[in-house]
């Protein structure tokens with residue numbers, strides 16, 4: 127009995143010590159946090175905080191996430207005026223379009239010109255792009271990949287530098303678009319650089335983010351950098367989260383090379399391998 131009591135006593139002591147250690151750790155942590163936070167914040171001061179981040183709490187269907195719908199008849203979509211787009215027949219979500227128009231007006235006021243080159247692309251549109259590159263009808267870096275890369279895995283990886291597998295593109299969602307030029311160099315000098323610098327300063331305050339930033343330590347996986355591609359986070363963030371929950375690599379099918387999706391881990395590396403500021 128005495129032994130049992132001793133064991134109980136010892137246990138009680140251990141538990142209370144554990145709690146005390148935890149509390150101390152938490153207290154220390156908060157001190158550390160208080161010390162670290164101001165420097166962290168000041169380092170980020172140059173990036174405007176997103177003021178338009180009420181996320182759309184909608185449960186999107188897997189068909190929507192995978193681009194299996196027609197934006198020309200979908201109630202949430204609208205055709206972009208040729209005032210903003212380089213040609214007719216491009217669509218965005220209405221919420222994204224409204225936010226874009228506000229950002230466009232502000233950019234114009236600051237002396238910058240934006241034109242949408244590509245917007246919503248449903249599954250079949252993305253399939254034409256992907257299979258064109260797969261078959262060699264669309265050249266990649268000036269090359270016919272069906273001749274230069276015979277093996278399916280490296281061929282898929284080459285296309286994935288800049289193009290999504292159908293079912294996995296943010297362009298399916300109506301929240302993402304490409305502006306002005308499909309070369310990063312355009313955004314690195316002259317008017318392109320002025321616009322890009324303006325976007326880095328102001329796009330977030332309209333809800334927009336560049337998902338495909340330079341690859342490196344902070345973004346080890348996914349597409350190459352695309353300074354032309356911008357995303358409307360209040361809708362795209364819930365969509366990214368829901369894609370993570372609902373979409374798996376084995377659901378990606380219906381086009382040439384789709385059997386590579388699983389080996390590549392397309393969902394994890396390409397859908398989720400985006401700029402962390404866009405999550």
Ligand SMILES: [Zn+2]
Pocket residue numbers: 297302303304352354355
């Ligand atoms: Zn794009």
